[in-house]
Amino acid sequence: MxxxxxxxxxxxxxxxxxxxxxxxxxxxxxxxxxxxxxxxxxxxxxxxxxxxxxxxxxxxxxxxxxxxxxxxxxxxxxxxxxxxxxxxxxxxxxxxxxxxxxxxxxxxxxxxxxxxxxxxxxxxxxxxxxxxxxxxxxxxxxxxGAMPVIKLIKRDIAGNRIRSIKGILNGTCNYILSRMEKERLSYRMILAEAKELGIVEANESYDVEGIDSAAKLVILANSLMDMDVSLKDVEIEGITEITPEAFEIALEKGYTIRLISEVSEDVLRVSPRLIPLNNPLCVHGTLNAILIKADLAGEIFVIGRGAGxxxxxxxxxxxxxxxxxx
Amino acid sequence: MxxxxxxxxxxxxxxxxxxxxxxxxxxxxxxxxxxxxxxxxxxxxxxxxxxxxxxxxxxxxxxxxxxxxxxxxxxxxxxxxxxxxxxxxxxxxxxxxxxxxxxxxxxxxxxxxxxxxxxxxxxxxxxxxxxxxxxxxxxxxxxxGAMPVIKLIKRDIAGNRIRSIKGILNGTCNYILSRMEKERLSYRMILAEAKELGIVEANESYDVEGIDSAAKLVILANSLMDMDVSLKDVEIEGITEITPEAFEIALEKGYTIRLISEVSEDVLRVSPRLIPLNNPLCVHGTLNAILIKADLAGEIFVIGRGAGxxxxxxxxxxxxxxxxxx
Missing domain, CATH: 3.40.50.720 (NAD(P)-binding Rossmann-like Domain)
Structure with missing residues (x-):
């Protein structure tokens, strides 16, 4: 029992x-x-x-x-x-x-x-x-959330050395950015919409300043890549400064903007990045997504529900x- | 030891x-x-x-x-x-x-x-x-291959009831179809190219007639969805009849064609299907991809290298x- x-x-x-x-x-x-x-x-x-x-x-x-x-x-x-x-x-x-x-x-x-x-x-x-x-x-x-990450890396591809993990770890930011992409409205307006939907943390800066993503990145780095890093080691840039004009320019060239968390031997960073529209990391709504590079398995890509x-x-x-x- | x-x-x-x-x-x-x-x-x-x-x-x-x-x-x-x-x-x-x-x-x-x-x-x-x-x-x-599937479903989302599994389980067919999509050449020409690359099984019908995909589907159905099915229970249609014209029409409407294997309570089938170009299942080259619907975790999507x-x-x-x- x-x-x-x-x-x-x-x-x-x-x-x-x-x-x-x-x-x-x-x-x-x-x-x-x-x-x-x-x-x-x-x-x-x-x-x-x-x-x-x-x-x-x-x-x-x-x-x-x-x-x-x-x-x-x-x-x-x-x-x-x-x-x-x-x-x-x-x-x-x-x-x-x-x-x-x-x-x-x-x-x-x-x-x-x-x-x-x-x-x-x-x-x-x-x-x-x-x-x-x-x-x-x-x-x-x-x-x-429900997107497999920890066990996937520890068990499903056990034995692999992990070269990098890169992805979208905060559904709220992804919701805001994918809505900005679609509606070309200001960050403030879409943030207000997200708040109405109840998907923004009480302390909104956790989400939109990239802190929640950085916290998750620290967990991945320490538990899956044998690192010993803390939150202060992460370069963090949130999504609050992104404008509809930035989306305009990105979309013209076939890109969109997503808040990407990345850890590798050389990088420990959360920042808005240009992502090709046909890249699988270009997920919409509150989804999370992650791209793992492993030395034997090669690239593995996962999408799932990051919260709920x-x-x-x-x-x-x-x-x-x-x-x-x- | x-x-x-x-x-x-x-x-x-x-x-x-x-x-x-x-x-x-x-x-x-x-x-x-x-x-x-x-x-x-x-x-x-x-x-x-x-x-x-x-x-x-x-x-x-x-x-x-x-x-x-x-x-x-x-x-x-x-x-x-x-x-x-x-x-x-x-x-x-x-x-x-x-x-x-x-x-x-x-x-x-x-x-x-x-x-x-x-x-x-x-x-x-x-x-x-x-x-x-x-x-x-x-x-x-x-x-x-290196794409996590079995352990992902058995362990990473243990406790979930699996509603359906749908995906691309044969990299050779996916290579042929994604090349046909890009080059608009005939099935025969692209098959010859794939053979030169050494990615077609000695018995090519295993790949192109959908038998290899069906075999994998039987393994997934029996081991992950508590079924007791065999190869003869799978509706199988391969990719040999697909024409450049079919791609032409599909692409005009924003779709492409992929060989999709699917298992759910009602379906056990391998067949060429129309897939929206912006759908994550629309992977290229020899990649494999899988979409899992689970009752608690919701939808989980994985891409990985199916062979090598x-x-x-x-x-x-x-x-x-x-x-x-x-």
Whole structure:
């Protein structure tokens, strides 16, 4: 019986809960399991078998879980095999996820996270800690949502040396740029549209200044290319200065503009780049896309949904399968 | 110490041997290993540690390995942990790979294969046999070469129900069609060009009649979508009847023509289809491409190199990592 603790009950946490309620699917994937705790920033439900349907109903109705143990108390007092750390990203401190993950790894629990913050701030420390504790830290959901990246590089093309990874890692920026391309309207107008659609982070600069993309690039560099870099090592330029005129000129020459994140031996950069219109990286809407250059496999190109509740939850579930697949 | 036997020493086998000679790469990936046998259809080298450089040199010089035990004798008399079954595909009988794989699984050795034949002829039987023997049968290299497909669906998006898989699974047909698109020359002329490049199978109908694509589709359907279908269940139409005029008409309307393999609950078909020029499936040259529809992750799209010695060997190596990754 796999005992699962869920920390964070926002879009991703709720998506994960919905999938975990599908017993037929999940039993086939990982065998028997039980959710023993669900916590958000306000409260929690702890039980030998949390009723997820009930938890989702309470969250829906009250906007929060009932008073109860906080995450730290749960980690200290409740037995579980794996924590799903799905709290919001803080790219400066990594908190509260960083403390949660450290405490879980130290007590010998596996951790699956969708939270970029802890990995951006302390990837090497956390991966060493996991190794010393004989547990795993998995994080497919931190980059590309449902688009396979981490496991694709670590497993599907295992043995390859990765020469470079280049792609579109922020769906919001891609939405804005592909709308600007189509409508030839100003950045400000399209940003307002994106906000109305609810696809811009509360702190919009995370998206449009390229910080979210840079955070993901740091995770890829450190976990897949044996680097040891941090956010300050990334050359970052966002999309706020791009004008309809820039698109006009680009399109005339058969190009468009996309926010491209790139890591190779010589490059660690997030910046708007000219992309040929017939290049597969020229994806539209909120899609993510990635081009991997590997020494044996050659070029591999992937497109997928970079965000969304069930989509990101899907990546979390694939990490659960990685740990417990039967 | 992992003991590896290599059966088949053509393009894929030689590619695998070259990668296995890179001790630094491979030790990091799977720890200690030794190749204990290499065999082709004419001869073999059996040793507690086969000198692969020497084996490649002999093969290069004589076009074959020296007289020695045949594969059946090696399976019966030599101890190994995993067989790399890389003999040529026979889609009708599955032989000689089918017998090799059965014997290896029965004796309790894992099998990694690039040979479509045995899987097309007897997937269910072989997977049951592997399960009963407590060993694994892995086959990433059978579909898409270096393009991740099998592990991508089984692992990277584990937990998803696959609604459909649709794509370009034969690089030779794609080369011919993308050249016809560009040059507006006849099928026959471009086929001759492809033959000169050495990218057409000896039995050209495997490629151009869609049989190779159909074989791969059967493998995907049975292994990833819980089906139990065989080659005769696939509606197959090849590319031999496509004319420059058909391209003319398609291109005028913003479409091109590609040989598309598709499997879903209702469809099991290989046929030339109209594809919008701006669709990512419209890849060029010998590339392969695949569009996966999954219930949680949504649409995932992948492009990669569908063939090539090192590329296909890369997929074999990723299966070795799946078994023995350290």
């Amino acid at each position: 796999i005992r699962i603790a869920i920390f964070g009950f926002g879009a991703v946490g709720k998506g994960v809960a919905k999938i975990l309620m599908d017993r037929e699917r999940m039993n086939r994937l990982i065998g028997n399991y039980s959710v023993v705790a669900v916590a958000d920033s306000k409260g929690s439900i702890v039980s030998s078998s949390v009723n997820l349907k009930e938890a989702l109903k309470i969250k829906e109705k009250n906007g929060r879980l009932p008073d109860g143990m906080n995450v730290i108390e749960i980690i200290e007092e409740v037995d579980f095999d794996v924590a799903l750390e799905l709290t919001p990203t803080n790219i400066d401190t990594g908190e509260p996820g960083l403390t949660h993950i450290k405490k879980c790894l130290k007590k010998g629990a596996n951790v699956i996270t969708s939270n970029k913050g802890p990995l951006v701030v302390a990837y090497k420390e956390l991966s060493k800690l996991a190794e010393r504790s004989g547990v795993k830290l998995l994080f497919e959901a931190t980059v590309g 509740s069930l989509e990101t939850a899907s990546a979390v579930i694939s990490d659960l399968a990685e740990l417990y697949s039967c | 992992i003991r590896i036997a290599i059966f088949g020493f053509g393009a894929v086998g030689k590619g695998v041997a070259k990668i296995l000679m890179d001790r630094e790469r491979m030790n990091r990936l799977i720890g200690n290993y030794s190749v204990v046998a290499v065999a082709d259809s004419k001869g073999s080298i059996v040793s507690s540690s086969v000198n692969l450089k020497e084996a490649l040199k002999i093969k290069e010089k004589n076009g074959r390995l020296p007289d020695g035990m045949n594969v059946i004798e090696i399976i019966e008399e030599v101890d190994f942990d995993v067989a790399l079954e890389l003999t040529p595909t026979n889609i009708d009988t599955g032989e000689p790979g089918l017998t090799h794989i059965k014997k290896c699984l029965k004796k309790g050795a894992n099998v990694i294969t690039s040979n479509k034949g045995p899987l097309v002829v007897a997937y269910k039987e072989l997977s049951k046999l592997a399960e009963r023997s407590g060993v694994k049968l892995l086959f990433e290299a059978t579909v898409g 010695s090192l590329e296909t060997a890369s997929a074999v190596i990723s299966d070795l990592a799946e078994l023995y990754s350290c």
